[in-house]
Amino acid sequence: MGRTREAGCVAAGVVIGAGACYCMYKLTWGRDENEKIWDDDKESSDTSETGVETGKGAKANIGAESGAKFQGDSKAKAEVSLGLESCPGVKEEAHTRSQSGGGLEAKAKALFNTLKEQASAKAGKGSRVGTISGNRTLAPSLPCPGGRGGGCHPTRSGARAGGRASGKSKGKTRSKSTRVPATTWPVRRGKFNFPYKIDDVLSAPDLQKVLNILERTNDPFIQEVALVTLGNNAAYSFNQNAIRELGGVPIIAKLIKTKDPIIREKTYNALNNLSVNAENQGKIKTYISQVCDDTMVCRLDSAVQMAGLRLLTNMTVTNHYQHLLSYSFPDFFALLFLGNHFTKIQIMKLIINFTENPAMTRELVSCKVPSELISLFNKEWDREILLNILTLFENINDNIKNEGLASSRKEFSRSSLFFLFKESGVCIKKIKALANHSDLVVKVKVLKVLTKL
Numbered sequence: 001m002g003r004t005r006e007a008g009c010v011a012a013g014v015v016i017g018a019g020a021c022y023c024m025y026k027l028t029w030g031r032d033e034n035e036k037i038w039d040d041d042k043e044s045s046d047t048s049e050t051g052v053e054t055g056k057g058a059k060a061n062i063g064a065e066s067g068a069k070f071q072g073d074s075k076a077k078a079e080v081s082l083g084l085e086s087c088p089g090v091k092e093e094a095h096t097r098s099q100s101g102g103g104l105e106a107k108a109k110a111l112f113n114t115l116k117e118q119a120s121a122k123a124g125k126g127s128r129v130g131t132i133s134g135n136r137t138l139a140p141s142l143p144c145p146g147g148r149g150g151g152c153h154p155t156r157s158g159a160r161a162g163g164r165a166s167g168k169s170k171g172k173t174r175s176k177s178t179r180v181p182a183t184t185w186p187v188r189r190g191k192f193n194f195p196y197k198i199d200d201v202l203s204a205p206d207l208q209k210v211l212n213i214l215e216r217t218n219d220p221f222i223q224e225v226a227l228v229t230l231g232n233n234a235a236y237s238f239n240q241n242a243i244r245e246l247g248g249v250p251i252i253a254k255l256i257k258t259k260d261p262i263i264r265e266k267t268y269n270a271l272n273n274l275s276v277n278a279e280n281q282g283k284i285k286t287y288i289s290q291v292c293d294d295t296m297v298c299r300l301d302s303a304v305q306m307a308g309l310r311l312l313t314n315m316t317v318t319n320h321y322q323h324l325l326s327y328s329f330p331d332f333f334a335l336l337f338l339g340n341h342f343t344k345i346q347i348m349k350l351i352i353n354f355t356e357n358p359a360m361t362r363e364l365v366s367c368k369v370p371s372e373l374i375s376l377f378n379k380e381w382d383r384e385i386l387l388n389i390l391t392l393f394e395n396i397n398d399n400i401k402n403e404g405l406a407s408s409r410k411e412f413s414r415s416s417l418f419f420l421f422k423e424s425g426v427c428i429k430k431i432k433a434l435a436n437h438s439d440l441v442v443k444v445k446v447l448k449v450l451t452k453l
Contacts, residue, residue, distance in 0.1 A: 194222070198229045204242045207233060211243075215251050220260050227252065227263070231270035240277040249274065249283040256290055261304045264294065268307035275314040285321045288312070296331045301340045309346040316353040322360055329354075329367040333417070337370045341385070344376075348388040355395035361403050365396060365418035366411070373420065377430035379437055386434070386442050393431070394449045396421055428453065 195209060196202060202210065207230070214226040230252060233239040243249070252274075255267040268291065274280040295308030316322050336347045354360045376389045400406055400422065412418040421427050434446045 194225050196229060198225060199232055200229070201236065202229070202233050202239070204246065207239065207242055207248070208246050211246055211248050211251050220258075220263055223255065223258075223263050224266055227255070227266035227270050231266065231273050234270055234273035237277070240274055240280060243274060244277070244280050244283060249280065253284070253287045256287060256294065261298070261302065264298075265304045265307045268304070268311045272307065272311040272314055275311060278318075281315060281318075281321065284311075284315065285324065288315055288321060288324050292325055292328050296328065296335070300335075300338060301343050306342065306346060309343070309350060313346065313350045313353065316350060319357045319359070322354055322357055326360065326363045329364060330369070333367065333369040333373060336376075337372055341382075345384055345388060348385070348392060352388065352392055352395065355392055355399065358399050358403060361396070361399040362405065365400065365405065365421070366413075366416055368413070368415045369417045369420060371415070371420065374426055374430060377427065377434065379434055383439050383442055386437075386439075387445055390431070390434075390442075390445050390449055393421060393427065394452065397449075397452060 194213075196206060200206075210226050210229055214223060214230070217223060217226075230243065230248065234243060249271075252267055252270050255263050258264060258267075271284055271287075271291075275284050291308050291311055295305055295312065298304045298308070312325065316325065332347055332351055336344055336351070339347060351364075354364055376385065379386075381389075396417070400418070405418070406422070409418070409423060431446060431449060434442060435450070437443050437446065
């Protein structure tokens, strides 16, 4: 009976020790999976040079470490093999170690070393390394553009690249595994501490500093931050004068020629805020043709195009500089047909500015327009588009009457705006169909236009 009890106690001890070792293995494996860093240089080096260690070699190592044999623990061997079934190499080694004896402490240590070698061999097969490359990033030392002037544009053309290292290296590799780097934006070459926040209201000396920075730098990120800062300050009337007096308009306008669409957009936004001032318009008029050409050829419905249209709309609120853009009337109407909802609304506001100047009527109605323009009078459009197109028609109709152009209909071609609005009759039919529109505001506007026909 004593012999049986002794064998049972030994078997129970082996099972408990194996379970403890298995728990330690799981904890160690989870930690190593996250960090990929091993403290034992020798084991990692052996793994990277020779690959996964075979079960036979592991048993030979265990045999060298083991002491006297332990008899009568067949039950313990079965438990260990069952508990580590997920690691086929470990099951065989646990069987060998249970026979090699040497005490519970020696067995636990040998089993733990085996598990660690297995995990190191598996981890040595390779690790994923990710990098990000790009030509536009945000430096941590600079403020993030935002607020009233614009938004961040980080890593515009960044692309991810990843690679796996082979488990068997041709030459001698580093013994330690490296920590997998987190996916982050790369830091720009060199740091620049911008002296102000983009929404700070600056004094004249501070504005001079920003203008000096903008004039001297070729860094697109610094240019963007400086333009947003100037554009936000140009929203205040006292700074509109200060920027002009400091010679800021030519410094800002020179960036119209840049190929970077974000820089051009911020340039147009800054000039747009400055153009509210009549004296500033006299400075900006030098660049209005260049802005118009760029706005017509840039990507349709882009942010650059919208910023350019807003600037042109502000510059044509008065009649002083409208004649500088008369050559672009066909392009305006083509954009009115092709653009999306927001582009349509903005281009109609621009054309309405011209229709309010009777001196521009002949040039306006004689330009060629797409016949599909008549579709803007359909009731499917929302209130804002319908009100704008009705206002445009009303102003042109009034100007034709006031300027006596109705008697000169032979001067205009069949593809002209004059023929589309006055002679075809299709436009008037479309307007009459809107008299039953569900929107009361549109209905009132339609009735007002019809009474003037």
